Amino acid sequence: MNHQIDIAIIGAGPQALTLVTHLLQKKPALKNRLQVFDPSGTWMVQWRQQFAAQEIPYLRSPGVHHPDVKETLFNFADHRQEELYYPYNRPGTQLFQDFCETVVDRWKLRDQVTAAQVVQLTPLAKRFQLQLDTGEQVEARRVVLATGGGAAQVPGWTAEVNPHPPGRLCHSQDIKLPKLPDLNDETVLIIGSGQSSAHLALGAIKRGAKVLMMARRTLNEKLFDAEPGWLGPKYLKGFQAEPDWQVRWQMIQDARNGGSIAPELLTQLRRLSQSGQVTFYEQCQVSRAHWQQEAWQVQCNVAKTHDCLAHQRIKRIWLATGTTTDITAHPLMGEILERYPNQIVNGLPVLDEHLRWPGCDLFLMGPWAALHVGPVARNLHGGRMACDRIVPALTKASVARTVIHPPR
Ligand SMILES: Cc1cc2nc3c(=O)[nH]c(=O)nc-3n(C[C@H](O)[C@H](O)[C@H](O)COP(=O)(O)OP(=O)(O)OC[C@H]3O[C@@H](n4cnc5c(N)ncnc54)[C@H](O)[C@@H]3O)c2cc1C
The missing domain is CATH 3.50.50.60 (FAD/NAD(P)-binding domain)
Structure with missing residues (x-):
């Protein structure tokens, strides 16, 4: 394991996998400069476990939504048409998982995940320190938080x-x-x-x-947890033009x-x-x-x-009461919030257009990006929309920012 890295991605779920394929498509040389951390040491374990735990036979989202950028799931399913469910060709659980395995192989990502939980994230001067549950420490120039949903919400x-x-x-x-x-x-x-x-x-x-x-x-x-209009400009145009974050938050609640x-x-x-x-x-x-x-x-x-x-x-x-989305309760965000106070709207952070936490090179995916990506932020397609914003900032010098951390 490298102890000084460029990009650290925390979490190895479908959103992180989507980010890595999109990053490598844009800039293959990043392969040796990024490291993914997940306690399982492999890709999409949490996804597989949640489908197995609830015995879910097929996805709720259509087959066009998946983590790859090169290959389509429909090509892969050429001889497995019976595993595409009506309507909208929703992929069977096994089909989707098999496809994701080919994604990992196609991009040679099998060894990309370090088996460790990040237990602390500390902003340093121009870098971040990641404390791992293995006792090791890693320093990264840029960090992406792809840890999925929040804690269980209970009445x-x-x-x-x-x-x-x-x-x-x-x-x-x-x-x-x-x-x-x-x-x-x-x-x-x-x-x-x-x-x-x-x-x-x-x-x-x-x-x-x-x-x-x-x-x-x-x-x-x-059929879907948010209207398909939220996947494209039909609803997103108005959402993203809305300047009041509180109104945006309400739009997300109404949509879901x-x-x-x-x-x-x-x-x-x-x-x-x-x-x-x-x-x-x-x-x-x-x-x-x-x-x-x-x-x-x-x-x-x-x-x-x-x-x-x-x-x-x-x-x-x-x-079956869902999860909370309160960034202030995220176990890795304590020191970030302290060093870089930020506007939070009912638990959701206001980020820049590249989903970057204001003041430092920390990028957020999944539910945490909802004020920008909209109500499907936590879903597979939300991961793709997040990539459209994060990838340019991680690959192009012109949009990368120089981070000036305030003194400790
Ligand atoms: C039962 C169920 C079914 C769903 N079905 C669909 C569907 O059909 N279509 C759809 O679009 N969406 C679906 N979703 C919503 C969403 O796509 C999934 O929750 C998806 O797993 C989100 O991907 P993710 O990568 O953000 O998070 P996850 O899959 O949760 O992955 C996050 C990873 O981060 C790791 N992690 C967390 N904290 C740390 C840490 N501190 N250090 C290191 N690693 C960490 C976790 O171990 C996990 O492996 C479903 C959700 C559920 C619960």
Whole structure:
């Protein structure tokens, strides 16, 4: 491992892979000047694990969205057409993963990932110091944060639940369907109204459970998590012309609308509701949960008008309530925020046009770039849009900035 590098990329998910292919396409010589860090030591482990954990058969995004810049997924899928799902040729999970393996090989990136978690990021004069969990330290001239989403978001009432056995109250990030026992005749309460709630519901039903799906809104059916207009100028033009960051933030919330479920999954669940395997509780929220006599006693906020859950013997509560996007809570951002105070809008940072943190050569991808890239920032296509902004700054001297760090 080099201890003095030019570009350090933190995270080896699909967004980082997209960045590396785009960087090398533009400037192949960068190959020896960049290093990627991920605890797994390889590419896209988190992606693979989240698809396996929720037994997701195919992607929500169309096959045109992928990390490569040279080869299309459709060429690769020439003899695997049955793994492209209607509509919009959404790739099967295995097809997409196999394709990404060819991306890694095509760009000779197998050895590019150092197996380490970055535990601290310190701005030095003209460089950054990365403290690794292996005990080693690395200095990098430029850093890209591609660490994916934030921490699990959990409802307030979870802070007040009484002691309960392990596995009885879990966030979706911690649920691994293949590792679960048979759930025969168990009642599982799933909270949330996004795609993960649907995958988990189907997984629980497959294992014999009866599922209660609770959403604080009416379940929202949408093919993609944001309208396709957000992938191009149709909506982005107005978004990027909006000078008020608070308004932009609101536009992102409105576009994602608190999560949605793809139509075919919701249809499947509605069918299962006819046989009582799933019951929907919409416009309803838990206000209190108490573990007693081997089950959860759950009260909801409309208990005064209808007592929907009190009679249920709920064995498990699963929180499909998403993740937070608060850059000030990001474990690597403490010293950056201290040295380079910046405007933050409801957790999202205001960056320059190259997604660079004002004052230093730190670039942010994924959800952290949303105020610039828009509501799909965290998705595969968002990674590509982030590259369009970051790559010129990393490859062209004319747009690279001279960093003058304030004294420590
Ligand atoms: C279940 C699920 C399904 C999804 N399906 C789709 C889909 O079909 N289409 C789509 O476009 N989007 C989808 N998304 C959204 C998004 O594309 C994925 O979350 C995607 O994984 C984001 O890529 P990423 O590279 O930003 O983050 P990740 O895939 O999360 O990768 C980030 C990597 O950074 C590493 N990391 C984090 N902190 C550190 C650190 N301190 N040091 C070193 N490494 C670190 C992590 O270990 C991880 O490997 C889905 C999301 C989920 C949760």
